[in-house]
Amino acid sequence: MDQIxxxxxxxxxxxxxxxxxxxxxxxxxxxxxxxxxxxxxxPNRAGPxxxxxxxxxxxxxxxKEEMIPTHSNKWLFILGPSFFMLTAxxxxxxxxxxxxxxxxxxxxxxxxxxxxxGLLYLLGVISIGVYGIMIGGWSSNNKFALLGALRxxxxxxxxxxxxxxxxxxxxxxxxxxNLGEIVAQQDxxxxxxxxxxxxxxxxxxxxxxxxxxxxxxxxxxESELVGGFHTEYSSMKLGFFLFAEYINMFISxxxxxxxxxxxYNFPFQHELGLEGNLLSAIQxxxxxxxxxxxxxxxxxxxxxxxxxxxxxxxxxGWKVLLPLAIFNIFITGLVMYFTGKL
Amino acid sequence: MSLTEIAFYFLSFxxxxxxxxxxxxxxxxxxxLYLIVTFFSIAGHYFLMNAQFLAAVHIIVYAGAIMVLFLxxxxxLNLNEEQEEKTKSWVKIAxxxxxxxxxxxxxxxxxxxxxxxGKAPMADDAGLVQNLGKVLxxxxxxxxxxxxxxxxxxxxxxxxxxKKETSKS
Numbered sequence: 202m203d204q205i206x207x208x209x210x211x212x213x214x215x216x217x218x219x220x221x222x223x224x225x226x227x228x229x230x231x232x233x234x235x236x237x238x239x240x241x242x243x244p245n246r247a248g249p250x251x252x253x254x255x256x257x258x259x260x261x262x263x264x265k266e267e268m269i270p271t272h273s274n275k276w277l278f279i280l281g282p283s284f285f286m287l288t289a290x291x292x293x294x295x296x297x298x299x300x301x302x303x304x305x306x307x308x309x310x311x312x313x314x315x316x317x318x319g320l321l322y323l324l325g326v327i328s329i330g331v332y333g334i335m336i337g338g339w340s341s342n343n344k345f346a347l348l349g350a351l352r353x354x355x356x357x358x359x360x361x362x363x364x365x366x367x368x369x370x371x372x373x374x375x376x377x378x379n380l381g382e383i384v385a386q387q388d389x390x391x392x393x394x395x396x397x398x399x400x401x402x403x404x405x406x407x408x409x410x411x412x413x414x415x416x417x418x419x420x421x422x423e424s425e426l427v428g429g430f431h432t433e434y435s436s437m438k439l440g441f442f443l444f445a446e447y448i449n450m451f452i453s454x455x456x457x458x459x460x461x462x463x464x465y466n467f468p469f470q471h472e473l474g475l476e477g478n479l480l481s482a483i484q485x486x487x488x489x490x491x492x493x494x495x496x497x498x499x500x501x502x503x504x505x506x507x508x509x510x511x512x513x514x515x516x517x518g519w520k521v522l523l524p525l526a527i528f529n530i531f532i533t534g535l536v537m538y539f540t541g542k543l
Numbered sequence: 544m545s546l547t548e549i550a551f552y553f554l555s556f557x558x559x560x561x562x563x564x565x566x567x568x569x570x571x572x573x574x575x576l577y578l579i580v581t582f583f584s585i586a587g588h589y590f591l592m593n594a595q596f597l598a599a600v601h602i603i604v605y606a607g608a609i610m611v612l613f614l615x616x617x618x619x620l621n622l623n624e625e626q627e628e629k630t631k632s633w634v635k636i637a638x639x640x641x642x643x644x645x646x647x648x649x650x651x652x653x654x655x656x657x658x659x660x661g662k663a664p665m666a667d668d669a670g671l672v673q674n675l676g677k678v679l680x681x682x683x684x685x686x687x688x689x690x691x692x693x694x695x696x697x698x699x700x701x702x703x704x705x706k707k708e709t710s711k712s
Contacts, residue, residue, distance in 0.1 A: 317671060321596070325606075327607075328602070329606055335614055335618070378672055
């Protein structure tokens with residue numbers, strides 16, 4: 202029993218480190234990708250291919266002067282970015298990162314918390330993620346920061362609804378809320394993208410809106426409106442807000458890969474003749490590869506599509522995605538009824 | 544003390560402390576934030592009672608949706624301590640009388656009830672989604688459907704009210 206607890210702590214640290222490391226190098230990847238799409242060189246001064254750029258950026262953020270506006274609540278001002286960072290990191294706990302390893306007859310799962318309400322936990326963490334932005338924006342004591350926070354939070358609440366409804370259609374198929382089981386089911390059957398193409402599309406769009414990425418990056422929209430909820434932030438607290446966006450992107454890529462694209466499973470995995478630990482090592486690598494593809498899509502879209510207008514954003518969320526998600530539930534129910542799965 | 548008892552006392556302390564802070568803090572935004580903490584500690588209590596689904600939904604609905612809207616409205620109105628409205632004396636008296644009577648009811652209820660503390664009063668798996676769903680959709684189908692119709696009516700009403708306002712302006 203103690204062995205498992207120590208192992209879980211180690212796994213927590215590993216997942217945390219991988220998430221942070223991936224997020225750090227996603228900032229580098231994003232800049233390289235942007236420069237590639239725009240036919241320029243991109244960061245190439247710090248280290249080979251600019252690989253030390255994230256470390257240089259982090260150091261720069263840490264050594265910047267820290268400003269806390271007067272007449273604002275200091276504790277809430279610090280709480281805002283901390284909470285945003287916390288909720289961004291919390292989601293990784295329920296994601297199955299691999300099939301697990303067996304060493305000396307003891308089974309070590311690659312999932313930190315195998316809870317049977319995994320999907321609800323996910324939705325819960327997403328829904329409280331708004332508070333970091335709202336608290337930060339309000340405690341800045343700046344009307345532009347407050348407006349930015351309201352803009353951001355109303356966007357996030359609106360898209361949460363359609364996201365939850367898209368997941369309900371998936372849950373109808375899986376019959377479980379346990380993420381580990383959902384991934385395991387896709388080993389025996391096809392990946393759920395085959396059964397839920399519309400649901401996946403809705404989820405993808407909502408994931409873009411939830412992570413505040415272009416074309417839905419209105420909370421920040423640095424090139425037209427005032428910077429948004431983090432206008433008054435400086436130093437590492439601003440860094441937390443910006444960094445949490447990359448963590449969110451990494452985690453939502455992992456969620457999409459495991460819910461709709463089979464997680465750590467890959468086609469013909471049992472025909473390879475591999476077994477046990479070697480197979481699950483390959484599976485974890487494949488899972489990370491799937492996450493990378495989604496991250497690439499996130500970045501590709503950002504440097505391709507222009508930003509939505511705010512009313513277009515709200516119309517898309519409430520008048521297009523929400524009815525589509527309900528329609529998807531209806532169709533899923535009908536098909537399940539007639540194929541006798543219900 | 545077992546781990547669940549420690550968790551129970553901690554969560555109870557947190558719930559009562561933040562509940563008091565909701566009514567004692569002068570700043571409405573702080574009140575809302577304390578209320579969110581209260582909701583979280585109550586969700587923790589649900590977890591202790593093995594009602595995982597209830598805990599998760601409590602977080603999603605109350606902390607994640609309703610309180611966000613509360614915070615939203617209060618931030619929009621930007622209420623401050625200086626703008627606090629002067630309440631009339633008869634309102635204060637009425638508030639004292641009504642809260643005292645609620646207190647009386649609560650005290651009489653608590654003194655008569657047996658206190659189940661720090662342990663699950665139900666079977667271990669009663670709060671799981673599957674079992675809860677079966678109970679809701681088999682034994683309590685009619686009340687459940689009635690509640691959902693009520694929600695639908697409330698939703699239509701809200702949409703109607705907001706529509707009316709936009710057509711005027």
